Amino acid sequence: MDILLFATPVFMLFVGIEAAIAHARRRPLYRLNDFVSGLSCGMLDQVVNVSVIAVFLVVYAAVQRWQPWWTFAPDSVLAWLLLFVGHDLCYYAFHRASHRVNVLWATHIVHHQSEEYNFTVSLRQGTVATWLTYVFYLPLALAGFPVSMFLIVHGLYQVYQFFVHTRLVGTLGPLEWVFATPSVHRVHHGRTAECLDKNYGGFLNVWDRLFGSFQPEEREPEYGITTGISSWSPYWANLHYFAHLVQCSRTAPDVTAAVKVWLAPPEWKMPWVAGAPPIPHYDAQPPPAWAPYLLTQLGLALLGGWLVLLTRDSLSVAAVWILSGAVLATLLGVAGFFDGKAWAPASELVRNGVVAVVFITLGASGTLPAWAATAGVAVSLLSLGACVWLMSRR
Numbered sequence: 602m603d604i605l606l607f608a609t610p611v612f613m614l615f616v617g618i619e620a621a622i623a624h625a626r627r628r629p630l631y632r633l634n635d636f637v638s639g640l641s642c643g644m645l646d647q648v649v650n651v652s653v654i655a656v657f658l659v660v661y662a663a664v665q666r667w668q669p670w671w672t673f674a675p676d677s678v679l680a681w682l683l684l685f686v687g688h689d690l691c692y693y694a695f696h697r698a699s700h701r702v703n704v705l706w707a708t709h710i711v712h713h714q715s716e717e718y719n720f721t722v723s724l725r726q727g728t729v730a731t732w733l734t735y736v737f738y739l740p741l742a743l744a745g746f747p748v749s750m751f752l753i754v755h756g757l758y759q760v761y762q763f764f765v766h767t768r769l770v771g772t773l774g775p776l777e778w779v780f781a782t783p784s785v786h787r788v789h790h791g792r793t794a795e796c797l798d799k800n801y802g803g804f805l806n807v808w809d810r811l812f813g814s815f816q817p818e819e820r821e822p823e824y825g826i827t828t829g830i831s832s833w834s835p836y837w838a839n840l841h842y843f844a845h846l847v848q849c850s851r852t853a854p855d856v857t858a859a860v861k862v863w864l865a866p867p868e869w870k871m872p873w874v875a876g877a878p879p880i881p882h883y884d885a886q887p888p889p890a891w892a893p894y895l896l897t898q899l900g901l902a903l904l905g906g907w908l909v910l911l912t913r914d915s916l917s918v919a920a921v922w923i924l925s926g927a928v929l930a931t932l933l934g935v936a937g938f939f940d941g942k943a944w945a946p947a948s949e950l951v952r953n954g955v956v957a958v959v960f961i962t963l964g965a966s967g968t969l970p971a972w973a974a975t976a977g978v979a980v981s982l983l984s985l986g987a988c989v990w991l992m993s994r995r
Contacts, residue, residue: 603654604756606647606910612763613903616720622769623719630719630768634833634886634939637899641835641932642711643724644906648925650731651910657735661742661751669745681754684746685804688738688754693808695737696801699730704863707842708733714838716825716882718790723766728839758803772818781806784818791822797868829880834936849874887938890994894987895935898949901980902931920968927956949988957981 623630673680699709711727741751770783777785781802789800799816802809809815830841846862849871853859862871887895906928913921930952937945957978964974 603910604752605759606907608756608760608763609907612720612724615763619720619767619769628768630717631721632717632884633892633896634884635715635717636721637895637935637939638833638835638838639715639721639725640899640903641833641936642728642838643721643726644903644928645835645839645932646726646728646731647910648906648928649728651913651921651925653731653735658748658752661735661739662748664739664742665745665748668743670743671745673744673746673750675747675750680746681750684741684750684754687741687744687746688751688758689802689804690808691737691740692758692803693801693812695734696803697798697812697814698737700798700801701866702863703846703865703867703869705733706867707846710826710842711838713790713792713826714830718766718768718787718822718824720763720766722790723763725838762803768821777806777817779805779807787822788816788818790824792825792827793823795819796822797827827879829883831880831883831885832936833883833885833939835932836936885939885941887941891938891991894984894991895938898931898984899935901984902928902935905931917968920963923959923963927952927959930956946988946992950985950992953981953985953988957985 620631673684675681696709699705708727708730711730712722712725715722715725738751738755742748765781765783765786767783768787772784773780773782776782781800781804785800785802785806788796791797791799795816799814800806800809801814806815830838832838832841850859850862852873853862853871854873858871858873861869905924909916909921909924909928916924934945934948934952937948960969960974960977960981963969964971964978969977
């Protein structure tokens, strides 16, 4: 059972609640462009990695059957407590490594790019990071914890992590001696010196206290990454640091230095690379007239992606790939408008036309129910008409 998939509507409800409370309190917790970018990164991760969890569970089960150190039963309270602690330790190891090794930081940096701190930041996950995270949990399989137990604890962890990404909850007193509360995790997302490489814990902060990486929240952190990023595209969010590492390794003076580029910590200064100044606060906005259209398209992409993931077992492999491609193309087009790309309006005309043909084809072949194909065609044609009308107003 994919707990995160079923929790997604609840997450979106709490995003709305947080935004409403922030508006009522006159606290600027959300920016439209950052909001769109965060949700786009989350959907990109979910759609691309639809099969990753299934592959991991097969590997996990194989390792657990191979030669477990022990056999834990789901009816044991002690087994659940040990798994809870073990999972958190494995996550701490992954999380700390992701901040200390450049190639791992390249996968994790997506989660830290936002200069805001709200519930959408928790959904902003690196697509490649998902491929690597699960490797760090294999010791739990070797220890003998059944895959069914792991799934429940890992799902609860993901739900818990969503709720620590908020500025509306202050300090929680004695709870922060043990747990990774919103206050504790806010520090982790800071980009000033006192916040860097602190508070890696997922459920607990005891590992941070034991291994010297704990820092209490003394003031409101300045959020984001030290270098900044000048794009709202979920694709560039996942690729920009890899591109930086490729460029640095290509210009390295020797092979040893080229390898070190990928394995050194992010703060390592490369003598042959001129230090670029941090990118100023990026706040590009789409044309105001297009904003309602773009939010509608994003909403349709999120709903469509979620429905594809929810019903994937009843769809053909081809249908899953085609519909997922339509979702990913929508995310690309929306980001293009927010980044002010000249190709964005024309790309929307092409995308909506192609998607309409796709739904007609899927309906005619019986791959999709008639009502779903009809709805898809209608939405695509309405979107196409809206594009033509908006372009004619310029």
